[in-house]
Amino acid sequence: MNKVELPEGATLPVRHPDAPAPGEELPVHYSQCFGCGDNESGLHMRVRAGEGLTLHGRFLVTDHHQGAPGLAHGGLLACAFDEMLGMLGMLTHIPAVTGRLETDFRRPVPVDSTLHIRAQVDGVLGRKIYTSAVGRLNAEDGPVALTAQGLFIEVGLEHFSKHGRGLEGRDFEVNP
Numbered sequence: 651m652n653k654v655e656l657p658e659g660a661t662l663p664v665r666h667p668d669a670p671a672p673g674e675e676l677p678v679h680y681s682q683c684f685g686c687g688d689n690e691s692g693l694h695m696r697v698r699a700g701e702g703l704t705l706h707g708r709f710l711v712t713d714h715h716q717g718a719p720g721l722a723h724g725g726l727l728a729c730a731f732d733e734m735l736g737m738l739g740m741l742t743h744i745p746a747v748t749g750r751l752e753t754d755f756r757r758p759v760p761v762d763s764t765l766h767i768r769a770q771v772d773g774v775l776g777r778k779i780y781t782s783a784v785g786r787l788n789a790e791d792g793p794v795a796l797t798a799q800g801l802f803i804e805v806g807l808e809h810f811s812k813h814g815r816g817l818e819g820r821d822f823e824v825n826p
């Protein structure tokens with residue numbers, strides 16, 4: 651994992667008692683989500699809870715995901731990280747949106763490879779949630795292809811109804 655710089659005063663949030671147990675697969679948070687939903691051209695990511703404030707996700711890079719011939723598009727890979735870091739909210743039950751996402755591309759990701767992403771919450775300071783992730787090729791201990799850091803900002807649930815279509819009646823606390 652890349653070294654994460656945290657501001658003074660940041661603390662680790664508590665894992666919510668209703669968070670999925672380690673090893674449990676996370677539910678799709680929205681059926682049309684490009685990252686984890688049934689969206690035809692989406693990533694169809696599968697994510698399971700890890701220990702503490704960690705998640706493990708994976709997706710198969712297909713022909714739909716190309717930038718250069720035979721290689722994954724960088725923006726699409728950043729999308730996968732956004733999804734993984736966003737889903738950390740299922741461990742803390744803090745509703746939040748991406749404020750800032752920084753991605754380091756360290757190795758090309760070919761079509762037909764599976765990208766394994768480990769994401770974690772690093773700390774919280776006020777409404778700011780500091781997160782990071784590493785993506786490895788074809789195995790959870792495979793070569794590092796990408797690292798990322800995300801700053802998520804806690805929002806009220808009204809954010810989703812004011813700017814979008816709400817959370818479709820789902821109770822964020824239970825099954826976002």
Ligand SMILES: CCCCCCCCCC(=O)SCCNC(=O)CCNC(=O)[C@H](O)C(C)(C)COP(=O)(O)OP(=O)(O)OC[C@H]1O[C@@H](n2cnc3c(N)ncnc32)[C@H](O)[C@@H]1OP(=O)(O)O
Pocket residue numbers: 679732733734735736737738739740746747748749750776777778801803805826
């Ligand atoms: C569990 C469910 C699973 C969900 C998975 C989904 C995965 C995908 C996640 C996403 O893609 S979310 C969609 C992409 N993100 C957005 O659409 C967010 C758009 N931006 C906003 O709505 C607002 O800018 C935002 C809510 C983030 C902040 O606006 P606010 O007016 O509420 O807060 P404000 O600007 O006062 O900032 C609050 C604090 O955050 C800091 N901040 C906000 N944006 C920042 C930024 N970009 N970089 C650094 N710091 C930032 C800001 O400096 C400040 O720090 P301090 O408290 O120390 O003063």
